[in-house]
Amino acid sequence: YKTREIERRSLDVDGLKRSFLEWLVYSVGKDARAATRRDWFHTVALSVRDRLVDRWMDTTRRYYQEDAKRVYYLSLEFLIGRLLTNSLSNLGIMEECRQALDRLGLSMDEVIDAEPDAALGNGGLGRLAACFLDSMATQALPGYGYGIRYEFGLFEQRFEHGWQVEYPEQWLQFGNPWEFPRPEVLYPVQFYGRVEEFRDSVGEKAYRWVDAERVLAMAYDTPVVGYSGETINTLRLWSARATRDFNFGHFNDGAYMKAVEQKVLSENLSRVLYPNDATETGKELRFKQEYFFTSASLQDILRRFLQHHNNFDDLPSKAAIQLNDTHPAIGIAEMMRLLVDQHAVRWDRAWDITRATFAYTNHTLLPEALEAWPVRMVERVLPRHMQIIYEINARFLNRSKARAAGDNARLARLSLIDERGDRRVRMGNLAFLGSHKVNGVSALHTDLMKQTVFADFHQEFPDRITNKTNGITPRRWLKQANPALSELITSRIGDGWIHDLGQLTSLVEKADDVVFREEFRRAKRKNKKRLAAYIARQTGVEVQVDSIFDVQVKRMHEYKRQLLNLLHAVALYNEMRDNPMVSWVPVTKIFAGKAAPSYHMAKLIIKLINDVAKVVNHDPAVHDNLKIVYLPNYNVTAAEIIMPAADLSEQISTAGLEASGTGNMKLALNGALTIGTLDGANVEIREHVGSDNIFIFGLTAEEVADLKAGGGFNPREVIASNPSLKRALDMISTGVFSPEDPNRYHPILQALTDGGDHFLVTADFADYCRAQEAAMELYRDPEEWTRKAILNTANMGWFSSDRTVNEYAQEIWEVKPVRAVDDG
Ligand code: DL6
Numbered sequence: 001y002k003t004r005e006i007e008r009r010s011l012d013v014d015g016l017k018r019s020f021l022e023w024l025v026y027s028v029g030k031d032a033r034a035a036t037r038r039d040w041f042h043t044v045a046l047s048v049r050d051r052l053v054d055r056w057m058d059t060t061r062r063y064y065q066e067d068a069k070r071v072y073y074l075s076l077e078f079l080i081g082r083l084l085t086n087s088l089s090n091l092g093i094m095e096e097c098r099q100a101l102d103r104l105g106l107s108m109d110e111v112i113d114a115e116p117d118a119a120l121g122n123g124g125l126g127r128l129a130a131c132f133l134d135s136m137a138t139q140a141l142p143g144y145g146y147g148i149r150y151e152f153g154l155f156e157q158r159f160e161h162g163w164q165v166e167y168p169e170q171w172l173q174f175g176n177p178w179e180f181p182r183p184e185v186l187y188p189v190q191f192y193g194r195v196e197e198f199r200d201s202v203g204e205k206a207y208r209w210v211d212a213e214r215v216l217a218m219a220y221d222t223p224v225v226g227y228s229g230e231t232i233n234t235l236r237l238w239s240a241r242a243t244r245d246f247n248f249g250h251f252n253d254g255a256y257m258k259a260v261e262q263k264v265l266s267e268n269l270s271r272v273l274y275p276n277d278a279t280e281t282g283k284e285l286r287f288k289q290e291y292f293f294t295s296a297s298l299q300d301i302l303r304r305f306l307q308h309h310n311n312f313d314d315l316p317s318k319a320a321i322q323l324n325d326t327h328p329a330i331g332i333a334e335m336m337r338l339l340v341d342q343h344a345v346r347w348d349r350a351w352d353i354t355r356a357t358f359a360y361t362n363h364t365l366l367p368e369a370l371e372a373w374p375v376r377m378v379e380r381v382l383p384r385h386m387q388i389i390y391e392i393n394a395r396f397l398n399r400s401k402a403r404a405a406g407d408n409a410r411l412a413r414l415s416l417i418d419e420r421g422d423r424r425v426r427m428g429n430l431a432f433l434g435s436h437k438v439n440g441v442s443a444l445h446t447d448l449m450k451q452t453v454f455a456d457f458h459q460e461f462p463d464r465i466t467n468k469t470n471g472i473t474p475r476r477w478l479k480q481a482n483p484a485l486s487e488l489i490t491s492r493i494g495d496g497w498i499h500d501l502g503q504l505t506s507l508v509e510k511a512d513d514v515v516f517r518e519e520f521r522r523a524k525r526k527n528k529k530r531l532a533a534y535i536a537r538q539t540g541v542e543v544q545v546d547s548i549f550d551v552q553v554k555r556m557h558e559y560k561r562q563l564l565n566l567l568h569a570v571a572l573y574n575e576m577r578d579n580p581m582v583s584w585v586p587v588t589k590i591f592a593g594k595a596a597p598s599y600h601m602a603k604l605i606i607k608l609i610n611d612v613a614k615v616v617n618h619d620p621a622v623h624d625n626l627k628i629v630y631l632p633n634y635n636v637t638a639a640e641i642i643m644p645a646a647d648l649s650e651q652i653s654t655a656g657l658e659a660s661g662t663g664n665m666k667l668a669l670n671g672a673l674t675i676g677t678l679d680g681a682n683v684e685i686r687e688h689v690g691s692d693n694i695f696i697f698g699l700t701a702e703e704v705a706d707l708k709a710g711g712g713f714n715p716r717e718v719i720a721s722n723p724s725l726k727r728a729l730d731m732i733s734t735g736v737f738s739p740e741d742p743n744r745y746h747p748i749l750q751a752l753t754d755g756g757d758h759f760l761v762t763a764d765f766a767d768y769c770r771a772q773e774a775a776m777e778l779y780r781d782p783e784e785w786t787r788k789a790i791l792n793t794a795n796m797g798w799f800s801s802d803r804t805v806n807e808y809a810q811e812i813w814e815v816k817p818v819r820a821v822d823d824g
Contacts, residue, residue, distance in 0.1 A: 008050040011093050016100035019047045032104070038174060040106055041084070041114035044097065045177035048087050052223045056232040058820065063142045067308060068818045069317060071136065071143040071809070072301055074294060074331060075324035077126030077273070078133070078147050078235060081476075081636025082115045083178050083222075086134075089480050090225040116171040117637045119153035120237075122277040123555045124662055125363045127636070128441075128801075129324055131662070134473040135805040137226030137233040138499060140817040146297035148289060149179075149220045149237035152272040157594045157633045162610030166275070166597050178222050179237075185219035187299040188243070189292050195384050200344070207341060209384040215266045216241040217296030227475050227499050230820050238296045240269035276596045277555045279368045284381065287330075287373055291382060294331040298338060312345055316356035320813035323360040323435070326371045326427035332358060332434030333385040336392070341384070351392070359812045360431040360438045361468070364659050365445070365453055366559070372424035375417060389416055389425055396433060400460060413456050432457050432464070437812045439468045442660035442681040444701060468808055469684055470660040471801035474501045477666045482644035484523035485670065485793070492516065501800035504793060511790040514783070521786050524645070524671060531645035534638075535590070535629050541617055543627045547586035548779050551667065552650035553634055553642055556595035556602040559657040563748065564761045565589065565650055566609050568772055569616070569628055570728035576622045584625040585776040592634035592642065601747065606630065608745055611737040639663075644670045647785075648775055651676030652768065654759045656701035658682075669796040671789040673778075675771050677764070681799070689795045693788040697771035698764040707763070715757040718765075725765050 024043040088094045098108040136143030155166040193212030200206040217238040224233040242263035339350035379386040393416040418424045440446030446467035450458045479486045497503040510516040528545045595602035613628035649667035658680040675695040676682040733749045735742025
């Protein structure tokens with residue numbers, strides 16, 4: 001037993017090797033000759049997990065001993081990706097593990113590749129949550145993630161004849177070695193039923209929720225390893241389990257199949273992640289998912305609090321609950337219910353406690369993404385919560401009435417209920433009202449929040465809105481994803497940047513060092529070769545490593561304007577064909593990103609990109625100077641290969657519509673130059689990297705707003721006045737890229753013309769082409785390009801999620817690091 005104990009902790013090559021062999025036999029149940037790559041992955045993951053457990057428990061003990069204030073990050077999405085490299089790297093045993101596997105005749109890269117990508121999120125918001133977990137653990141902040149353990153993550157995207165087709169994403173199919181099931185951590189969550197009024201012990205009116213259906217939420221815990229492994233936090237994900245008692249009736253009737261059906265139905269709650277990004281489909285199951293994980297999390301938070309406290313007034317000094325968008329906003333009403341109905345706290349006091357505990361992050365201003373649930377549905381699914389929401393609303397509107405001085409329109413806008421059409425509960429308003437701080441995710445986005453969606457609330461509560469510009473973790477997005485550049489940086493400035501990214505500014509002077517530039521280029525080239533090989537494997541297209549890798553990777557959405565990028569590609573294709581004698585800078589346009597399965601326009605744009613790619617990539621007239629690829633199934637793992645290899649980063653959304661962006665940060669940190677609009681965090685990226693080192697184009701958010709306020713513009717006139725745009729659109733509309741179905745793209749052309757070009761693709765086209773030309777011109781001068789690329793990397797330190805999380809910790813959560821005592 002003693003030897004096993006030591007073995008489990010050993011971090012050297014021999015110890016790792018011995019524990020791999022032991023795990024393979026005794027836990028995976030295979031012998032070395034029969035083991036597959038996946039068996040070895042499970043073996044290595046379980047052995048690494050062993051090495052986390054002591055430190056994990058130490059961390060938890062530390063938090064208890066200090067009675068530390070905890071942060072609870074409630075998020076419907078955690079896009080964590082693979083964990084093996086992350087754990088090894090943060091524990092600092094990457095090399096030891098590689099050698100141990102080597103001694104067993106195994107390739108570490110193959111073992112790493114056997115891990116499925118945990119795709120429990122759609123995009124930006126979910127990946128941000130994952131970066132925050134890493135940064136909280138790295139900075140010894142007592143942070144817990146709470147979410148759903150979806151059985152099926154974001155769908156797998158494949159292309160069939162260039163069309164996106166969705167397949168289920170079965171990441172749990174072969175088990176998940178990182179998680180610890182906690183069958184004893186189980187909370188009931190109720191739905192439906194009705195509310196009964198009664199008199200409590202002191203004769204006051206009180207309410208109880210009865211005749212409800214119950215589902216159980218069971219916890220699965222995943223350790224979150226901070227850099228250096230000193231702090232290991234917890235990501236707790238809930239899985240739905242049927243209660244054992246609710247189907248007795250059916251059993252008694254002998255309706256066994258019916259009983260089992262009920263079980264399957266209630267367990268559907270945590271079955272699948274909704275694949276919509278920035279659009280709400282308004283489905284009841286989605287609303288139930290939101291309540292399910294929120295209720296279980298709040299019950300768990302209160303249980304932990306009550307272990308050492310008995311006065312709820314202390315809750316805000318012991319717990320900060322962050323709502324990642326409005327998805328968990330029903331938590332405001334749930335906290336009120338738990339305090340008032342279950343713990344007999346008086347309303348006013350409960351409201352003060354709730355507001356002091358909660359904070360809310362807004363991630364988008366797009367109207368279609370703002371959650372508003374039909375009152376009738378909320379009333380049916382959560383009858384007691386609907387009452388509570390009415391009560392919160394009545395008290396708030398009463399208070400605001402005096403200030404509104406008869407301005408009923410203003411009161412209607414402030415109301416938690418949208419009374420127009422079918423009545424709806426505005427979850428953004430509820431989240432705002434029930435939180436002490438509300439934040440946007442970039443400076444511009446926060447300003448726009450104050451001017452648009454939350455203008456009235458901002459007037460009512462001028463101190464509540466605050467900005468917290470997003471960030472990314474340098475561990476995953478530079479150290480792990482880009483070993484070539486990381487090693488170069490560390491060789492010059494030491495490794496302090498890994499936990500203090502601001503140290504990268506020491507590289508500024510290196511931009512003028514010709515040797516450093518050469519080495520920086522070499523690292524980029526290595527990454528480009530790796531990506532070229534990946535592209536060839538995935539798509540069969542051979543790309544030139546010396547071409548500009550022009551990258552647009554993100555969800556497919558009209559406001560992100562992949563179409564603008566594609567139109568530029570068509571225009572460039574025409575120019576290359578027209579001028580074969582010119583020595584063109586070779587360009588590889590790289591796209592990746594999923595479209596929501598029901599978003600027809602987005603899927604049509606994917607098909608168009610694939611159709612154009614087919615023609616361009618096979619046209620000998622362009623002499624391989626232009627290639628277009630659409631990589632299927634974009635996910636965290638693919639991003640880790642793409643980001644380090646990019647030369648040019650496309651951040652070209654219609655100004656005012658991208659809340660922040662975080663891909664823009666990953667790319668610039670890895671030395672790509674941004675071509676972008678002044679949107680989201682691009683504005684701040686320009687401030688940091690310098691306007692000479694970024695290609696800015698297009699209308700500003702203010703100009704866009706003025707244009708729209710003035711009645712829009714006439715895209716047909718713009719098209720008619722720009723021959724290269726007109727020619728590109730004519731080619732698409734006459735079927736040059738879709739001869740088998742020439743009308744295929746009419747909906748796109750329609751949207752750009754009669755549809756009014758809502759996303760201003762035509763309006764920004766000319767300036768975008770100018771910026772592209774400037775980029776191509778610069779690329780002809782490798783020294784100057786590299787100098788600017790280095791300045792990007794050097795100046796991106798501020799965009800570390802460590803900085804972001806610190807700002808939250810100090811200004812919103814008021815939590816402090818709880819570090820291990822150094823007993824050495
Ligand atoms: O804040 C993270 C991320 C931003 O960087 C993106 O700009 C924004 O689009 C994204 N929003 C979402 C979905 N929105 N909702 N709800 O992922 O958040």
